[in-house]
Each structure stands twice: as structure tokens, then as C-alpha cells.
Amino acid sequence: MRLINHPTACRFLQVFMLGPLAFVAASCHTTTTGQDVTTPNILIIYADDLGYGDVSAYGQGQIQTPNIDKLAASGVRFTNGYATSATCTPSRLALLTGTYPWRNENAKILPGDAPLLIDTASVTLPDLLKKEGYATGVVGKWHLGLGSGNVDWNRAIAKTPNDLGFDYSYIMAATNDRVPTVFVENRNVVGLTAGDPLLVSYEKNFPGEPTAVTNPELMTRMKWHHGHNQSVHNGIPRIGYMKGGKSALWKDELMAETFLAKATAFIDSHLAKKNGQPFFLYYALNQPHVPRVPGARFVGKSGLGPRGDAVLEADWCVGEIMKKLKEAGLTNNTLVIFSSDNGPVLNDGYYDDAVEKNGTHTPWGQFRGGKYSLLEAGTRVPFSVSWPGRIKAAVSDALICQLDLFSSIASLVGSTASTTDSQNLLGTLLGTSETGRANLVLEASGRLAFRSGNWLLIPPYPGKPVNEQVQLETGLSPSPQLYNLRSDPGQQKNLAQSLPDKLTEMQKQMKQVVGDGYQANTGELQLH
Numbered sequence: 031m032r033l034i035n036h037p038t039a040c041r042f043l044q045v046f047m048l049g050p051l052a053f054v055a056a057s058c059h060t061t062t063t064g065q066d067v068t069t070p071n072i073l074i075i076y077a078d079d080l081g082y083g084d085v086s087a088y089g090q091g092q093i094q095t096p097n098i099d100k101l102a103a104s105g106v107r108f109t110n111g112y113a114t115s116a117t118c119t120p121s122r123l124a125l126l127t128g129t130y131p132w133r134n135e136n137a138k139i140l141p142g143d144a145p146l147l148i149d150t151a152s153v154t155l156p157d158l159l160k161k162e163g164y165a166t167g168v169v170g171k172w173h174l175g176l177g178s179g180n181v182d183w184n185r186a187i188a189k190t191p192n193d194l195g196f197d198y199s200y201i202m203a204a205t206n207d208r209v210p211t212v213f214v215e216n217r218n219v220v221g222l223t224a225g226d227p228l229l230v231s232y233e234k235n236f237p238g239e240p241t242a243v244t245n246p247e248l249m250t251r252m253k254w255h256h257g258h259n260q261s262v263h264n265g266i267p268r269i270g271y272m273k274g275g276k277s278a279l280w281k282d283e284l285m286a287e288t289f290l291a292k293a294t295a296f297i298d299s300h301l302a303k304k305n306g307q308p309f310f311l312y313y314a315l316n317q318p319h320v321p322r323v324p325g326a327r328f329v330g331k332s333g334l335g336p337r338g339d340a341v342l343e344a345d346w347c348v349g350e351i352m353k354k355l356k357e358a359g360l361t362n363n364t365l366v367i368f369s370s371d372n373g374p375v376l377n378d379g380y381y382d383d384a385v386e387k388n389g390t391h392t393p394w395g396q397f398r399g400g401k402y403s404l405l406e407a408g409t410r411v412p413f414s415v416s417w418p419g420r421i422k423a424a425v426s427d428a429l430i431c432q433l434d435l436f437s438s439i440a441s442l443v444g445s446t447a448s449t450t451d452s453q454n455l456l457g458t459l460l461g462t463s464e465t466g467r468a469n470l471v472l473e474a475s476g477r478l479a480f481r482s483g484n485w486l487l488i489p490p491y492p493g494k495p496v497n498e499q500v501q502l503e504t505g506l507s508p509s510p511q512l513y514n515l516r517s518d519p520g521q522q523k524n525l526a527q528s529l530p531d532k533l534t535e536m537q538k539q540m541k542q543v544v545g546d547g548y549q550a551n552t553g554e555l556q557l558h
Contacts, residue, residue, distance in 0.1 A: 080344065097346065107424075143210075156196045159310045242258070266321045401500070433470075
């Protein structure tokens with residue numbers, strides 16, 4: 031048994047079993063903030079399209095991210111940390127529900143007017159924390175749908191994050207590049223006036239409204255490369271059609287500061303010394319997702335164009351939120367988890383010099399693929415956990431997924447909530463165990479790959495090996511692919527033909543985990 035001591039603890043109260051290990055949690059005494067040390071504040075910082083090589087702590091790319099590095103150096107930095115999926119909506123679903131997104135046939139990249147994806151009757155991470163006495167909030171990118179379909183943006187919106195366990199929410203409905211380009215606070219669009227209603231459609235344009243195709247002169251800040259040629263706002267073309275709501279429209283260059291201000295305000299208003307509650311904050315950054323329009327202080331600072339500048343802005347946001355914790359005296363009793371929803375992409379629909387100015391930077395690190403890909407760079411992402419009062423600095427090679435935060439955090443706070451897919455890896459998160467997952471199912475565009483130990487299986491799938499629009503490998507092949515990620519992390523040698531017995535073993539394992547909906551001989555997934 032290994033003890034993790036807190037300097038202000040006066041007795042030992044509760045024993046958590048952590049797989050093969052156990053630790054005794056320090057309890058009873060309160061810190062100077064008035065909070066019991068066994069119920070830490072919990073802050074999840076979730077970047078958007080940030081690659082493994084974008085974080086300089088991993089030693090793979092050219093961008094320097096000192097604040098993210100400092101956070102990683104203060105706790106456990108994982109080298110085998112994964113999102114479940116190579117795109118955003120499915121990964122976010124998994125993080126908040128602890129379930130594999132491929133079990134939900136609607137878990138795909140959603141339009142901005144999609145209905146709420148998560149059933150309000152289900153137990154979510156904020157739900158379980160709220161039941162354990164936490165104040166809960168979400169600030170930033172949402173992209174999990176709102177309402178029941180056909181949202182009237184001019185009235186109070188039913189079915190928002192507030193119906194999934196969040197006491198407070200300040201979000202954008204979908205993504206930077208999708209309409210509506212407005213913020214929603216709890217149930218209402220921020221700044222909307224009755225005399226100028228907001229209308230949104232993903233089916234057809236509103237009569238007489240300009241688009242990037244009909245009025246290209248409106249694209250004063252950025253032009254579309256593919257897929258972003260409908261309504262234009264702030265000189266940037268978007269996906270979807272929008273009319274009105276002019277008083278509520280955001281300014282892209284102020285988005286990071288807006289979300290940061292709301293996040294720090296949430297921390298200020300939910301200090302334990304004020305209300306006796308710990309808090310859970312899901313702080314979902316908008317960077318470096320397209321359109322990349324960082325604030326003025328970051329423009330040109332990276333030398334790699336707007337994408338590099340947006341990464342620097344994300345790093346600054348991390349530094350500022352950590353500064354807020356320090357100022358409030360919360361550093362030692364706040365568990366901070368940092369990760370990204372999927373791997374990187376350079377050209378994701380706009381001409382923004384991301385490709386031309388990338389230079390020798392490798393957002394994907396040593397891996398193949400990126401966003402949208404079944405290859406490693408699609409889902410292996412930066413992943414670190416910090417809790418200076420409890421976690422010692424370490425680098426861990428344990429296999430872990432954002433999916434596991436649900437059960438692990440539940441165990442930490444004494445909740446009995448659990449799911450079939452999420453594993454309790456609390457000891458791994460806290461650095462007391464090197465035992466990670468035995469296996470993991472990964473997803474990209476509805477197709478699955480399977481990791482078991484150091485081995486990765488990508489079943490045969492139809493489709494092009496390269497997504498020509500974004501110029502990234504998809505991982506698709508008519509033949510099965512088998513890689514040993516320990517000896518070949520760059521996936522240069524397909525061992526499927528030379529190791530037929532291992533291939534068969536992996537196929538059987540994958541079918542056992544995924545179930546009868548998966549046909550190992552064809553690689554087809556039937557969603558029920």
C-alpha cells in the first residue's frame with residue numbers, strides 16, 4: 031500500500047481500490063480555502079484539434095507551449111493517452127458519458143442546429159459530481175446539440191447542458207465555422223434583441239441573404255477552400271445559413287478572451303470558502319479549430335501562420351486559468367486534466383496559410399494520420415493530469431483514454447456511478463499505478479480500429495487512403511493492417527501478412543469487445 035499524503039491532512043478516512051493497488055485518501059482537515067482535501071476541485075481543459083506534436087512537452091514539434099508544458103511537468107504526462115475518436119462530437123460524448131460513441135449511431139460531426147445528442151435521462155460526469163456536492167459548469171465549445179430539433183433561438187432553449195448536470199453553461203452551440211455564430215448562456219442566446227430575431231437553417235438559404243458564393247467580396251478576412259461557402263460573418267464564410275441576430279454575433283478574435291473571462295468568473299463565484307462546495311469546470315477551448323482568428327496579441331507570433339498563433343493562444347489560456355487557481359489559493363487542491371478532442375489538421379476548409387507556413391513543425395508528432403484518421407495521430411493526443419497537492423511528477427506509458435475519466439473521477443469522489451466502457455483507472459491518473467487499459471476501441475468516421483497491448487488492428491475498409499481535401503491519410507485499406515506500436519509507433523510496417531496468427535487473435539479480441547455488430551472478416555460495423 032502506498033500513501034499519498036497531503037500536508038494539511040489530520041487523519042485517514044477512505045480507502046479507494048485502484049486495480050492491483052490501493053491508497054488511503056487523506057481526509058478531515060480543510061484547507062485555507064475552506065474545502066475538504068478529499069474533494070478536490072476538478073478542471074478539465076479540452077483543446078480542439080490540438081495534435082500530439084503541438085505540445086512541446088512531447089518533444090515532437092516546433093511550437094513552444096510553456097504553460098501546457100508546466101502543467102504536464104507538475105503531474106503525470108501520458109504518452110499513450112487517447113481520445114475515443116478522430117473527430118470532435120464523438121470524443122466529447124465519450125468524455126461526458128463514459129460510453130463508446132460508436133454505440134450511438136447519431137454520434138458524428140453535428141450541424142449547428144442538431145438536437146441534443148445525450149439523453150437527459152442518462153448519467154453524465156457533471157451529473158455524478160453534482161450529486162456528490164459539486165457546483166458544475168461548462169464554458170466554451172459544446173457541439174453536442176441543443177433542444178429537440180428546430181430550435182427557436184429567440185426563446186429559452188430546452189435541452190441544453192443545464193439538463194445534463196451542469197449548473198452553469200456558456201457555450202457556442204457547435205463550432206467556430208458553423209452557424210449560429212452566437213454564444214448561449216444557460217438557455218438563452220447572449221445579447222439577442224427582440225427586434226432582430228436570429229434564424230438558422232442547414233437546409234436552405236433565407237431569401238435574399240448573401241453567401242460566400244453569391245457575394246465573395248464579403249470574405250474580407252478568410253476565403254473558403256472546401257465546404258465553408260454559405261453564410262458569411264465577420265468576413266469569414268461558414269457552414270450553414272443564418273439571418274439576423276446582429277447584436278448577438280460574436281467576434282472571432284475575442285472568443286478566447288470571452289471564454290476565459292467566463293471560466294475565471296465561474297471559479298471566482300464557486301470558491302469553497304464562499305459556498306462550501308468544490309467545483310467541476312469543463313473548459314472547452316476553441317483553438318486551434320478553424321477558422322483560426324487569434325487575438326491581436328498572438329497574430330504573427332508563432333511564425334507558422336494563424337494555426338500556430340492559435341496554438342500559442344490556447345497555451346496562453348491554459349496559463350491564465352492556472353494563474354487564476356494560484357491567485358485563489360486553489361492550486362494544491364484542484365485536479366486539472368488537459369487533453370484534446372482529436373488529432374491535428376492543417377487545411378480544414380479555409381485558405382489560412384496553415385500548410386504554406388507550417389515549415390518543419392509536425393503537429394502529428396511521430397505518428398501517421400491526423401484528424402479524421404484511423405491511424406495513430408487521429409486519436410493519440412496530449413494528455414496530462416496535475417494535482418500538485420497529491421500527484422508527483424511522472425511520465426506514464428500506460429494506455430488510457432478520456433473515456434476512463436468518468437469511472438475514475440466517480441471513484442475519486444466516492445460515487446458508485448459506472449459504465450461498461452469506462453474503466454476505473456484512478457491510480458493510473460494519480461500516478462500510483464502503471465497499469466492502464468488492456469485494450470481500446472478507436473473510431474474515425476464510423477469505422478473502428480482496435481488496440482490491445484502494444485498492437486493495433488485496422489480492419490479492411492473501402493475508401494481512399496488519403497483524404498484529398500485535408501491531405502491526411504485516412505488509414506483505410508482493402509487489406510487488414512496490423513502494427514506493433516512499441517517497435518513501430520510511426521506505423522511503417524504492416525505485419526498482417528507476416529503474422530497471421532496474431533492477426534486472427536486481434537480480430538477475435540476486437541469482436542469480443544465490440545460485439546456481434548462487428549464482422550471481423552469484412553470490417554463492417556452495423557450500428558443498432
